[in-house]
Amino acid sequence: MDTSNPSVFVNAELLRLYVGRQVRALIQVVQLDAGSVIGKSTDEIQLIVKGTPPFPLTKFVEVIGIADSDKSIQASIWNNFGDTIDTHAYNQLCLLANGEFKHLFI
Amino acid sequence: MAKLGPTPDAISTLLANPSPKESSPIPEIVVQVVDLNLKGINRYMFTASDGKMRLKTMLNTELSPDVISGKIQNLGLIRLLDYTVNDIPNKPEKYMIVTKCEMVSPALEMEIKSEVSKDEVKGEQVGIILKPKQEMVTKSAAQIMHEQNANMAPAARMAMTRRVHPIVSLNPYQGNWTIKVRVTNKGTMRTYSNARGQGCVFNVELTDEDGTEIRATMFNEAAKKFYEKFQLGKVYYVSKGALKVANKKFSTVQNDYEMTLNENSEVDEVSNEEAFVPETKFDFIPIDMLGPHVNSKVLVDVIGVVTNVSPTMSIRRKSDNENIPKRDITIADESKKVVVVSLWNDLATGVGQELLDIADQSPVVAIKSLKVGDYQGVSLSTLSRSSIFVNPDLPEAKRLKSWYDSEGKEVSMASVGSGMSPSANSGAWSMYSDRISLSYLKDNPSLGEDKPVFFSVKAYISSIKPDQTLWYRACKMCNKKVTESLDGGFWCDGCQKNAEECSLRYILVARAMDATSEVYLSVFNNEAERIIGCSADELDKLRSEEHSLYEVKLKQATWVPHVFRVSVSQNEYNNEKRQRITARAAAPLDFAAESKFLLEEISKMKAS
Numbered sequence: 259m260d261t262s263n264p265s266v267f268v269n270a271e272l273l274r275l276y277v278g279r280q281v282r283a284l285i286q287v288v289q290l291d292a293g294s295v296i297g298k299s300t301d302e303i304q305l306i307v308k309g310t311p312p313f314p315l316t317k318f319v320e321v322i323g324i325a326d327s328d329k330s331i332q333a334s335i336w337n338n339f340g341d342t343i344d345t346h347a348y349n350q351l352c353l354l355a356n357g358e359f360k361h362l363f364i
Numbered sequence: 365m366a367k368l369g370p371t372p373d374a375i376s377t378l379l380a381n382p383s384p385k386e387s388s389p390i391p392e393i394v395v396q397v398v399d400l401n402l403k404g405i406n407r408y409m410f411t412a413s414d415g416k417m418r419l420k421t422m423l424n425t426e427l428s429p430d431v432i433s434g435k436i437q438n439l440g441l442i443r444l445l446d447y448t449v450n451d452i453p454n455k456p457e458k459y460m461i462v463t464k465c466e467m468v469s470p471a472l473e474m475e476i477k478s479e480v481s482k483d484e485v486k487g488e489q490v491g492i493i494l495k496p497k498q499e500m501v502t503k504s505a506a507q508i509m510h511e512q513n514a515n516m517a518p519a520a521r522m523a524m525t526r527r528v529h530p531i532v533s534l535n536p537y538q539g540n541w542t543i544k545v546r547v548t549n550k551g552t553m554r555t556y557s558n559a560r561g562q563g564c565v566f567n568v569e570l571t572d573e574d575g576t577e578i579r580a581t582m583f584n585e586a587a588k589k590f591y592e593k594f595q596l597g598k599v600y601y602v603s604k605g606a607l608k609v610a611n612k613k614f615s616t617v618q619n620d621y622e623m624t625l626n627e628n629s630e631v632d633e634v635s636n637e638e639a640f641v642p643e644t645k646f647d648f649i650p651i652d653m654l655g656p657h658v659n660s661k662v663l664v665d666v667i668g669v670v671t672n673v674s675p676t677m678s679i680r681r682k683s684d685n686e687n688i689p690k691r692d693i694t695i696a697d698e699s700k701k702v703v704v705v706s707l708w709n710d711l712a713t714g715v716g717q718e719l720l721d722i723a724d725q726s727p728v729v730a731i732k733s734l735k736v737g738d739y740q741g742v743s744l745s746t747l748s749r750s751s752i753f754v755n756p757d758l759p760e761a762k763r764l765k766s767w768y769d770s771e772g773k774e775v776s777m778a779s780v781g782s783g784m785s786p787s788a789n790s791g792a793w794s795m796y797s798d799r800i801s802l803s804y805l806k807d808n809p810s811l812g813e814d815k816p817v818f819f820s821v822k823a824y825i826s827s828i829k830p831d832q833t834l835w836y837r838a839c840k841m842c843n844k845k846v847t848e849s850l851d852g853g854f855w856c857d858g859c860q861k862n863a864e865e866c867s868l869r870y871i872l873v874a875r876a877m878d879a880t881s882e883v884y885l886s887v888f889n890n891e892a893e894r895i896i897g898c899s900a901d902e903l904d905k906l907r908s909e910e911h912s913l914y915e916v917k918l919k920q921a922t923w924v925p926h927v928f929r930v931s932v933s934q935n936e937y938n939n940e941k942r943q944r945i946t947a948r949a950a951a952p953l954d955f956a957a958e959s960k961f962l963l964e965e966i967s968k969m970k971a972s
């Protein structure tokens with residue numbers, strides 16, 4: 259794993275701050291397309307994730323990859339997170355990890 | 365009734381008439397001679413007493429021969445025929461010189477004190493003793509002085525002049541007390557045998573006029589003597605008991621001290637006129653604060669408006685197949701929460717029926733001594749000692765009624781037990797209250813000294829030693845320990861039966877660890893089954909058949925997060941106090957709830 263560029267925990271709002279950087283996000287799968295997945299971020303905003311998802315794909319998936327715009331991620335790693343998860347907890351994590359406790363993560 | 369004694373108020377009469385004239389006749393004055401002593405060569409002095417007051421007296425030297433001959437004796441009675449009362453210069457006292465007197469009686473048994481008998485001028489009856497305060501008011505200053513000077517011992521002997529002490533003033537260092545109490549609880553006579561032999565014991569709870577309670581215990585002879593005497597609900601004078609600091613673990617009443625009565629103690633029943641109803645002291649818990657009391661040994665008092673009364677149900681008790689009546693009532697209070705109270709036996713049929721009849725009036729009910737259970741989260745249950753008061757005359761009741769009439773009626777209230785995560789077992793609601801980290805237990809080694817203290821902890825089992833005894837042999841009926849009997853079965857002391865088979869129940873000590881510290885945790889059957897994932901019987905099978913798999917099973921139990929409800933108490937081990945931590949409940953970690961909890965903790969930390 260390439261640790262030179264650690265993945266930042268992001269939701270849609272934070273994504274735009276890290277365009278071009280390696281990010282990780284929790285996505286709720288809304289629609290499967292060829293070569294991409296349309297999903298909802300933990301703060302309820304629609305994002306596009308490019309790449310080939312694993313099969314089978316659970317409702318929630320964490321993607322790690324480069325943010326290529328403020329609304330899309332080029333995913334290299336996909337992790338199935340199951341069908342039930344508390345998105346609020348993840349969202350709060352994103353806020354804390356990029357706010358007050360940024361020094362702990364990056 | 366002519367009683368041999370001094371003339372009532374003789375001294376007052378003497379003081380009123382200090383210099384009687386020779387011509388006018390002296391009224392009959394008989395006094396008792398007290399503290400007769402010789403001053404100088406031939407001068408006798410004594411104190412003249414009429415039972416209430418005293419007067420220093422000098423006998424004229426002419427009368428000295430009467431003393432020597434024995435006509436005038438100490439504690440004897442003399443009739444005064446001629447006397448003079450003089451002032452002592454610079455002193456408020458007076459003294460008397462007796463020049464002529466005659467003997468009435470030789471030495472009496474003792475110094476006559478004013479008894480409250482029919483001869484008493486005041487003419488008050490038995491009532492006076494029991495209201496000592498009143499008596500004090502009507503006494504003159506001189507009488508009070510007299511009493512202070514007089515020897516109090518004889519007074520204490522007489523049953524009449526009993527001085528009642530409040531229970532709150534009792535302590536082990538003052539033994540001369542009497543209390544007036546009602547028996548509010550009477551235990552059964554139990555027999556025991558210890559190293560010193562066999563014995564029997566029973567105890568009672570006594571309450572006085574102020575509502576203070578104290579527990580009294582009697583052993584062996586005293587137990588037999590007083591068991592019949594103490595009747596529930598009756599009032600008694602009790603004295604000569606021994607007080608000691610109460611053992612909080614076993615105490616059922618709120619008192620720092622408890623009493624032991626022995627054969628020398630005195631218990632006298634009080635006749636009905638003087639009997640009182642002790643003020644019931646309540647310590648109400650608001651309904652929304654009942655959570656932490658769930659499954660605790662401490663009994664609670666509640667007050668609330670009755671919103672629902674169920675019909676009587678009949679429940680069959682498993683242990684003896686008896687049918688017991690039960691009724692459920694729902695009460696609400698200002699915390700906008702409701703709770704169900706189960707009334708049992710007489711409370712179900714008596715007060716329960718009364719409440720059903722007046723249920724539409726939304727009566728206020730105050731209940732004392734309820735057990736808090738975990739049925740449907742939080743539930744209340746009556747015991748034989750519980751008491752119920754309908755529409756009591758208490759300020760809390762009035763407040764509750766006015767709240768209910770104004771807003772309570774309309775508000776839809778939630779049950780205090782609801783809103784808990786359904787996957788959790790008993791006490792789960794409290795998994796997020798009183799949350800501590802294990803280091804807190806290490807830092808406070810004297811926790812749980814009096815009564816065990818409860819906390820929630822999130823921890824991982826770090827190890828379970830495979831070589832320790834993990835279980836005990838238990839009776840299949842009552843889960844108590846059984847012993848192997850000679851004819852191959854197992855004897856259960858609780859059921860008094862021999863059984864062919866027994867079950868194995870876990871009792872083990874594991875190491876538990878969290879981010880802060882590691883402790884020894886005692887775990888019993890239910891929680892151990894959760895942690896290990898199989899019953900003790902199954903594990904035993906594995907142990908004997910495939911030992912390696914058995915060890916693996918124990919290892920698999922480690923490093924799994926759990927939320928435990930633990931109790932902390934103190935044990936003495938070889939004269940050392942050791943902290944003992946026991947798991948009362950174990951629940952799997954609910955990550956979503958835990959995350960919420962952690963987020964709250966973070967925000968709390970940020971705020972401070």
